[in-house]
Amino acid sequence: MSDTSAIVRDFFLLKREALDQSVEAFRALNAIAPVALVEPLNLYVVTGYDALKEVTLRTDDFSSRAVTGEDGAMRPALLSADPPAHSRHKRLAGRAFSPAALRPREDDIRSIADRLIDEFIEDGRVEFVSQFALKFPVVTIAALLGVPIADEAKFVDWAFAHIAPLGKPGGLGPGADEHNQSLMTSFAKYFDRAIRDRRAESQDDFISTMVAKSDEGDVPLDDGEMLSILRQLLTG
Structure with missing residues (x-):
């Protein structure tokens, strides 16, 4: 794994060393832009104005709806x-x-x-x-x-x-x-x-x-x- 990918991964894993280098982590994200897969979290991170605007407006494809338990104690809101x-x-x-x-x-x-x-x-x-x-x-x-x-x-x-x-x-x-x-x-x-x-x-x-x-x-x-x-x- 490249150093760029490693710092992004460690940042989202909340590792102290990466959090102390948050500026470098976001620079690395921008280099991977507009979409980066963060392993092992299986998390996709979107960067850049145009990509973020598209994701925000396409609510059918990129929903903000929370996934909640069957008891419904916390509802999407x-x-x-x-x-x-x-x-x-x-x-x-x-x-x-x-x-x-x-x-x-x-x-x-x-x-x-x-x-x-x-x-x-x-x-x-x-x-x-x-x-x-x-x-x-x-x-x-x-x-x-x-x-x-x-x-x-x-x-x-x-x-x-x-x-x-x-x-x-x-x-x-x-x-x-x-x-x-x-x-x-x-x-x-x-x-x-x-x-x-x-x-x-x-x-x-x-x-x-x-x-x-x-x-x-x-x-x-x-x-x-x-x-x-x-x-x-x-x-x-």
Whole structure:
């Protein structure tokens, strides 16, 4: 195998040496463009504007639809769905994140930033990524979804559990898969209950907005679609 192919393979296997050479890995991908087969993952990677545009528009041939289990706990939705379902999900979920919906929340979001800064300001120094940059968007999304402050730590753990398999250099340690799966199950149970509660009694949060009836006549999001969208918000 050539060095070019090796660095691409190792990059998608999340090997630390290749991740440290991400620029070189993407240069190698561009050299193989527009389509590269990454073995042993049996994964095809598409690069280049024209090729990516074609793949994006040919939804019948290159579907975004997620492959889910028979229990349907996670339904194809938003990023994991194709038009016209994708368009419906975008309209319904987008209501919660429109400028008009976010504007009244501005002071609340600022207070979250202030609270996180207060946790380290007296130290006179900060590790900005771990102490603020990673936490701020996750905690903000939690607040917008109506998660109480007492459950914020759980929400942060759930977010990192969902992205851990994709972002841990060198792979996950012993027992990590089981631990992360347990956290993801806990997330699903928590928000399954929250979704049902909001259907029964609306609250001033984004879950209530997303499950509400649409003025445009769209079929409301079902529980499986909601859970999938919430997972995407969690890691977005």
